[in-house]
Amino acid sequence: MSRSLVLKQIPTQLITVKNFLPFGQVIFPSQDGKTFDAEDAQLNLRNGTPRFYIMRLTHRGRKFHKITRHVQCTQCLGSLAGKDWLMAVAPPNNNTDQPAIEQIAAFRIPGNCFIKLEVGTWHAGPYFDHEFVDFYNLELTNTNVIDHFTHNFSQSHQLEFEFV
Numbered sequence: 001m002s003r004s005l006v007l008k009q010i011p012t013q014l015i016t017v018k019n020f021l022p023f024g025q026v027i028f029p030s031q032d033g034k035t036f037d038a039e040d041a042q043l044n045l046r047n048g049t050p051r052f053y054i055m056r057l058t059h060r061g062r063k064f065h066k067i068t069r070h071v072q073c074t075q076c077l078g079s080l081a082g083k084d085w086l087m088a089v090a091p092p093n094n095n096t097d098q099p100a101i102e103q104i105a106a107f108r109i110p111g112n113c114f115i116k117l118e119v120g121t122w123h124a125g126p127y128f129d130h131e132f133v134d135f136y137n138l139e140l141t142n143t144n145v146i147d148h149f150t151h152n153f154s155q156s157h158q159l160e161f162e163f164v
Contacts, residue, residue, distance in 0.1 A: 005065070005160045008101075012086060012163050015107040015115070023089040023105070024074070024118040041116040047072040048140035054080065058132045062163040064088065064124040065154035067099060071120050072147040076138040078114025085109050085128040085135075086163045092120030098151040106163050122151070127163060 013019060020026050027041050071094060079085050088106045090099030099122040109115060109126075114136070117123055126135060140147065153159040 003158045005154055005158050007063075007160050007162055009162050009164045010088060010104060010106040012106040012108050015109045015113075019105075020089075020107060020115065022091045023121045025116040026109075026113055027076075027116060028113045041074075041076055041114075043076070043116070043138075044074045044119055045138075045140060048142060050138060051141040051143070052136065052138045054134050055137050056132055056134050057126060057128075059128065059130060062086070062127055062129075063160055064127070065160045066150050066152050067104075067122045067124045068148060068150045069099075069120050069122045070117075070139065070143055070147045071149065073140045073143060074119055075117045075123075075143070076114055076136075077117070077126060078136050079109075079111045079126070079128075080134040080136065082111035083128065083130050083133045084111055085126045085133060087115065087123060087125035087127070088161065088163070089117070089124075090122035092118055092122070094120055097149070098156065101153075101157070101159070104161070124161070
């Protein structure tokens with residue numbers, strides 16, 4: 001007999017450099033010619049061949065029960081066409097195979113920046129309210145084949161999350 005899922009609502013906050021720091025970086029536009037510094041994405045792509053591509057995602061609501069991490073590389077995501085979007089994250093912790101529920105945070109990300117997820121950062125998303133959004137994605141060519149670790153909260157905790 002299956003048990004019903006408990007719905008946990010996660011308040012969504014507007015992303016800032018400071019509030020996203022435990023999970024990675026937020027990169028906002030800078031003037032052309034600016035030299036490389038700590039405000040630029042600090043990438044780790046040395047464990048394979050980088051892949052930079054555009055992925056089209058369609059609307060799938062605001063609920064999730066799975067969260068994923070990549071332990072071999074950083075990942076950068078940003079929307080095209082200035083569309084805002086949502087992402088849930090939990091800090092990296094390679095000493096466990098699941099994130100701490102109480103550390104999951106949800107962010108609203110405007111279309112004028114991108115995020116860099118630190119190696120091992122748990123993430124669910126992107127989610128959005130648009131019909132579809134095109135995202136640019138920078139990871140390794142085989143990230144989703146050999147470096148894709150997912151935790152399913154519906155199986156482990158009978159839990160589902162919702163962005164609010």
